[in-house]
Amino acid sequence: MARVMVSEFLKIRRKMILFLILLGPMGVIGLEAVNFGVRYDWLTGVYKDDLWRGLIGEVSMLSxxxxLIGLTILTSMIATIEHQTNAxxxxxxxxxxxxxxxxxxxLLTVLLLFVSCLLLAIGTIVLGLLLKFGTDIPFLYLIEMCFFxxxxxxxxxxxxxxxxxxxKNQAVPLMIGIVGAIVSMYSMNFPDWVPWKWPLLLNDWDMPVYSVLAGLAIGILLYFIGLLDFNRRDVK
Structure with missing residues (x-):
């Protein structure tokens, strides 16, 4: 697997994939910088009790x-390397x-998204410091909102x-992923068992970790189902 992962990283070194990993967190932080820059007085008034938690919450909702859209594009771009060359x-x-x-x-998608979330957390800290929110940063809440x-x-x-x-036609996976991302943003009132609700970290127990545990369990299950199907296929 180590050799496989080295090979996968070599394949993407001259692709737009690495730029996409930077673009996601940079875009989120950039939009929030504009948001707070334009509405600074109003937003700091709304979040006056805890400016850091307010900023982190705003970043999280946009992230x-x-x-969801990022993982859709990433998986498609990674698979397209072989599809385009019939390799x-x-x-x-x-x-x-x-x-x-x-x-x-x-695993490549998982690792790249982890890096992107790490950059998002770092960017949030930098933005908060530039906005002069002080140094009392709620790191646990930051980790929860960026990685959960x-x-x-x-x-x-x-x-x-x-x-x-x-x-081979990536239009179908891209369409399914983008529609799923849009559905997720309007899933606040969905039942807790609906996967599109889990990234919002909302549930009847008000325990974000339950959404994470559900995501981990079902994610591993779906990975094995997909793996079994791929192993049985005749790849052309």
């Missing part, structure tokens, strides 16, 4: 849509298993990886 047969002719190939694609939606989105990473790998 959820970015994560699946050559790849699978190498002394690596289909399990390693599928896992490598999924990402962990709760693991089922979508599993599904989009499977769709992107098994379909």
């Amino acid at each position: 959820i849509l970015t994560i 699946w047969k050559q790849l699978l002719a190498l002394p690596i298993s289909k399990t390693q190939v599928f896992t490598g694609k999924a 939606p990402y962990l709760a989105s693991l089922p979508f990473i599993a599904v989009q990886t499977w769709l992107a790998i098994t379909m």
Whole structure:
């Protein structure tokens, strides 16, 4: 798997994928910088009891849509490398298993999104300091809001990886992922068992960790289902 992951990283080094990893958090932080810059007095009045938590909450709500659309584009771009060159047969002719190939694609998306969320957390801190919110940063809340939606989105990473790998026409996976991201933003009143609600970290118990645990469990299950299907397919 180490060799597979090295190979996957080499494939993307000259692609727009790495730029996308930077663009997501930069876009979110940039929009929030404009938001607070234009409405500074009003927003600081609304969040006067805890400016940092207010800023982090604003960033988090915008980042959820970015994560869901970002993972859709990432999985598609990663799979497209083989689709465009018709290289699946050559790849699978190498002394690596289909399990390693599928896992490598999924793991690459997971790692890249983790880096993007880490950059988002760092960018939030920088923005808060520039806005002169002080140095009393609620790090636990920051980690929760930047990384919990990402962990709760693991089922979508599993599904989009499977769709992107098994379909040469990437319009279908992209459409499904983008529609899912839009649905998620309006899922506040959905039942707690609906996966599109999990990235919002909302549930009847008011415990964000439950959404994360659900995302982890179903994400792992969907990964294995997708893996079994990929192993049984005749890749062209």
